[in-house]
Amino acid sequence: MAAAEGAAARALLLAALALAAPWAAAQAQGQFLLSQAQFEQLFPERIAFYTYEGFAQAVRQTPAFAARGSEQQKRQEMAAFLGQIAHESDQLKAQREYRRANWDKYCREQLPGERCAPGQQYYGRGPIQLSWNYQYKAAGEALGLDLWADPDRVARDSTVAWQTALWYWTTQPGVAPQSSHEAMLAGKGFGATTRAINGVIECDQGADPDTLRKLNRRIDFYRRASSLLEVPLSEPLGC
Secondary structure (H helix, E strand, O other): OHHHHHHHHHHHHHHHHHHHOHHHHHHHOOOOOOOHHHHHHHOOOOOOOOOHHHHHHHHHOOOOOOOOOOHHHHHHHHHHHHHHHHHHOOOOOOOEOOOHHHOOOOOOOOOOOOOOOOOOOOOOEOOOOEOOHHHHHHHHHHHOOOOOOOHHHHHOOHHHHHHHHHHHHHHOOOOOOOOHHHHHHOOOOHHHHHHHHHHHHHOOOOOOHHHHHHHHHHHHHHHHHHHHOOOOOOOOOOO
């Protein structure tokens, strides 16, 4: 009984902290969370959809994120995540993928069980531009939502948008050996997070000018986030 009462009291405390100060609630879970002022400073041109409150709530609901290792490692992971989403979402201005000509290109039905919901499109949405039917399905299953049947919820609900970005960051390796979260914990550097997010398109492409521009843009955003959070860069920066 005492243990149950203690757990209930802790849950109430976390709920109260969440209402009073998002960063305090995250800190109570051992997470690092930048302040709202820092968030606004990093994304001064963001659209209203990408709220700090939605981000903070999604962070609290992803307890592994920015919660392991030293304080420096936690800050480095936060900086890397912010740097990557700044590129992916055009500094939190892209709610949906800009290139409408690509919107019907993300339906893969090659593996058993893969299919697409009638009338739905799985183009990039949210801070990390979640794409493809199988990714929406997997993200929805992890979050307890049917994003396969309603992919546009990622572009309508700020917290869900942030949750999908953190889900991908913490669990999905893409073509890399490990997820971005795992790569940062292992000290593999910022470049390893780029490989996990968009390795097929941007890594190992040689000196292609457009690819180099994209990679350098990611790194520049990461430098800004690291400076704001007063944390050393995690190298190597390139993938």
